[in-house]
Amino acid sequence: MNAWVKSLVAAAAFAVVASMPAQAQNYNNFNPTKESVKEEQLLNALKGDAHVAGRISIPDQKAANLIQPQGQQWRAFHEQRLPLIGGAAILGMLVALILFYLVRGRIRIENGFSGITITRFATLDRFAHWLTAGCFIVLALSGLNLSFGRMLILPYFGPESFATLTAWGKLAHNYLAFPFMLGLALMFVLWVKDNIPNHIDLEWMKQGGGLFSKGHHPPAKRFNAGQKVVFWIVMCGGIVMSLSGWFLLFPYLAGIADLQLYTTIHAVLAVAFVAAMLAHAYIGSVGMEGAFDAMGNGEVDINWAREHHSLWVEEEQAKARASAGSKAVPAE
Amino acid sequence: MARMKFLCDADRCIECNACVTACKNEHEVPWGINRRRVVTINDGKPGERSVSMACMHCTDAPCAAVCPVSCFYTTVDKVVLHSKDLCIGCGYCFYACPFGAPQYPKVGNFGSRGKMDKCTYCAGGPEADFSTVEYEKYGRNRLAEGKLPLCAEMCSTKSLLAGDGDIIASIYKERVMKRGYGSGAWGWKTAYKETVNV
Amino acid sequence: MTTTNEKSDKSGVDRRTFFRAGSGAAMVAAATVVGAEPAAASETQEERLKARYRESDHVKAFYRVNRY
Numbered sequence: 228m229n230a231w232v233k234s235l236v237a238a239a240a241f242a243v244v245a246s247m248p249a250q251a252q253n254y255n256n257f258n259p260t261k262e263s264v265k266e267e268q269l270l271n272a273l274k275g276d277a278h279v280a281g282r283i284s285i286p287d288q289k290a291a292n293l294i295q296p297q298g299q300q301w302r303a304f305h306e307q308r309l310p311l312i313g314g315a316a317i318l319g320m321l322v323a324l325i326l327f328y329l330v331r332g333r334i335r336i337e338n339g340f341s342g343i344t345i346t347r348f349a350t351l352d353r354f355a356h357w358l359t360a361g362c363f364i365v366l367a368l369s370g371l372n373l374s375f376g377r378m379l380i381l382p383y384f385g386p387e388s389f390a391t392l393t394a395w396g397k398l399a400h401n402y403l404a405f406p407f408m409l410g411l412a413l414m415f416v417l418w419v420k421d422n423i424p425n426h427i428d429l430e431w432m433k434q435g436g437g438l439f440s441k442g443h444h445p446p447a448k449r450f451n452a453g454q455k456v457v458f459w460i461v462m463c464g465g466i467v468m469s470l471s472g473w474f475l476l477f478p479y480l481a482g483i484a485d486l487q488l489y490t491t492i493h494a495v496l497a498v499a500f501v502a503a504m505l506a507h508a509y510i511g512s513v514g515m516e517g518a519f520d521a522m523g524n525g526e527v528d529i530n531w532a533r534e535h536h537s538l539w540v541e542e543e544q545a546k547a548r549a550s551a552g553s554k555a556v557p558a559e
Numbered sequence: 560m561a562r563m564k565f566l567c568d569a570d571r572c573i574e575c576n577a578c579v580t581a582c583k584n585e586h587e588v589p590w591g592i593n594r595r596r597v598v599t600i601n602d603g604k605p606g607e608r609s610v611s612m613a614c615m616h617c618t619d620a621p622c623a624a625v626c627p628v629s630c631f632y633t634t635v636d637k638v639v640l641h642s643k644d645l646c647i648g649c650g651y652c653f654y655a656c657p658f659g660a661p662q663y664p665k666v667g668n669f670g671s672r673g674k675m676d677k678c679t680y681c682a683g684g685p686e687a688d689f690s691t692v693e694y695e696k697y698g699r700n701r702l703a704e705g706k707l708p709l710c711a712e713m714c715s716t717k718s719l720l721a722g723d724g725d726i727i728a729s730i731y732k733e734r735v736m737k738r739g740y741g742s743g744a745w746g747w748k749t750a751y752k753e754t755v756n757v
Numbered sequence: 758m759t760t761t762n763e764k765s766d767k768s769g770v771d772r773r774t775f776f777r778a779g780s781g782a783a784m785v786a787a788a789t790v791v792g793a794e795p796a797a798a799s800e801t802q803e804e805r806l807k808a809r810y811r812e813s814d815h816v817k818a819f820y821r822v823n824r825y
Contacts, residue, residue, distance in 0.1 A: 281600035293598040302655040390645040635808040705813035
C-alpha cells in the first residue's frame with residue numbers, strides 16, 4: 228500500500244520535472260510590459276470624464292481614485308472664470324443701478340405723502356423677509372470673502388487676521404444656512420398665492436412697469452410682475468443654493484466629482500443671486516420713495532400704494548368695507 | 560538647487576503598504592487620515608500595477624492656487640507645505656488636487672472637515688524645526704535631519720524613490736534600460752509638467 | 758494600563774487630541790496659538806522657505822542602494 232503511494236508520488240514528481248523546461252521557456256518569453264498599464268494611456272482613455280481608479284486596501288474606498296484630472300478644470304474655473312463671472316455680475320449690476328439712478332433719479336410718490344397709511348406687511352411677513360435677508364447678507368459676504376477675499380482683502384489684513392476672519396465667516400456660513408432655508412420656506416408659504424403670474428403681469432411687463440416713464444403706473448395687485456420675478460428668483464435660486472450647499476455642508480455624502488459640480492453651481496448662482504438682490508435692495512430703499520416702509524414698519528402711505536398697487540388697494544378697501552358692514556349688522 | 564520629487568516605480572511595487580504604515584507611524588497620523596496610499600490598477604488582470612501615491616509636491620500647485628486663505632507655501636526644495644493655523648478646512652484644495660492628497664479629520668460641524676492634513680515630504684511645517692509643536696501638527700522633520708521621506712527609505716522593493724528629481728529620474732532610467740520596460744513615472748506629467756523619457 | 762497613564766501624564770496637547778478637538782475648540786485653540794506663539798515657535802517667512810535637503814551620507818546611501 229505504502230509502496231504504491233510512493234511510486235505514485237514519484238511518477239507525479241517526474242511529470243512535473245519533465246514539464247519544467249517548457250515552463251521555463253514560457254517565462255523567458257513572457258514580456259511584462261506587453262500589457263503594462265501606462266499612466267498616459269489611462270489618462271488619454273479618460274477624456275476628462277472619469278478617474279484613474281483601482282483597488283485600495285484602506286477603509287476609505289474614495290481614496291481608490293489614483294488621479295483625477297478634473298481637479299485642474301475645477302482649479303481653472305475657480306482661478307480664472309469665477310472672478311470674471313463674479314466681477315461682471317456684481318460690478319455690472321452696480322454700474323447699471325448707478326446709471327439708472329442718474330437717469331431716472333429717485334422714483335417719487337406723484338401725489339406726495341398723504342399721511343394716511345395702509346398695512347402692507349404684517350409682523351410675520353416682515354419677520355420672514357428680514358430673517359432671510361439678514362442671513363443672506365452674512366452668507367453673501369462670507370461667501371464672497373471665501374472666493375475673492377484672498378485677492379481683495381488678504382493683502383490689507385495680513386494672513387493671520389484674514390484666516391481668523393475667514394474661519395468665522397465659514398462658521399457663520401455653515402450655521403446661517405439653516406435659518407436662511409427656514410426663511411425661504413416661510414416666505415414661500417406666506418406669499419406664493421399672490422405670486423402666481425397672470426394677465427395683469429403681461430400688461431405690466433409691456434409697459435416696463437412704469438419704471439422708465441415718470442407719472443405712469445400700470446395697475447398691479449399685491450405684487451407686481453417685477454416683484455413676482457424677484458420672488459421666483461429668490462425661491463428657485465434659494466432652493467438650488469440650499470441643495471448644492473447641503474452637500475457641501477456634509478461633504479462625506481457625495482463623491483469628489485459631485486462636490487466639484489456643487490461648488491461650481493453654488494458659486495455661479497451665488498454671484499448672480501447677489502447681483503439680483505442688489506437691484507432688489509436698491510429699488511426697495513434708495514430707488515423709490517415710500518417703498519422701504521413696506522418692510523420697515525409694514526405701513527405704507529396710501530398714495531404710494533394707489534400708485535404702485537392700485538388693484539391691491541381696491542381689494543383691501545373692499546375687504547375693509549365688507550368686514551365693517553358685517554360687523555355693523557349685529558350692532559343694529 | 561535640488562528639486563524634491565517622488566517617483567513610484569510601479570513595476571516594482573508589490574502593494575505591501577509598508578510606505579503607508581511607515582508614514583502613519585513616523586508622524587503619528589491619526590485614524591482615518593492617510594497621507595500616503597497604495598492603489599492597485601487592473602487588479603487581478605494582466606498588466607496589474609500598484610502605485611504608491613501621496614502629495615506629489617506639484618510645480619504650480621493647484622491646492623495653493625485655490626486656497627481661500629493662502630495657507631500653502633513652497634520651500635526652496637520645492638516641497639509644498641501648509642499652515643494648520645491658517646487652514647479653515649474648506650476642502651478647496653481637495654477639489655483641486657489631482658492626486659487626492661489633502662485629508663481631513665471629520666471633526667467639524669455636521670461631521671464636516673477639520674484642518675487639512677497632507678504629506679509634508681517629511682519636512683514638518685511652519686513651526687520651528689524639531690519643535691514639539693511642529694511634530695504634533697505636522698510630524699517629523701526628516702529633511703532637516705539630512706534624511707529623506709521615510710516611505711521611500713522604507714520601501715522593501717525600492718519601488719518608491721524620493722529625493723533630488725534629477726537623481727531619482729536617472730535611477731529610474733537606468734532601471735528601465737536594464738530590464739527593458741517601465742510603466743512610466745506616475746503622476747509626473749500632472750505634477751511636474753514633465754516626465755522621464757526613456 | 759501603563760501606557761494610558763503615560764499618555765495622560767504628558768502635558769500639552771498631543772497630536773491625536775489636537776485632531777479630535779471640535780472645530781469650535783480647534784478654532785479657539787488656533788486663535789490662541791496665533792495670538793500667543795508666533796514669537797516663540799513659528800518660523801519667519803524666510804525660515805519657512807529655506808532649503809532643508811542636504812546630500813548627506815544618509816541620502817547618498819539611499820541613492821546608491823536604489824541603483825541596485
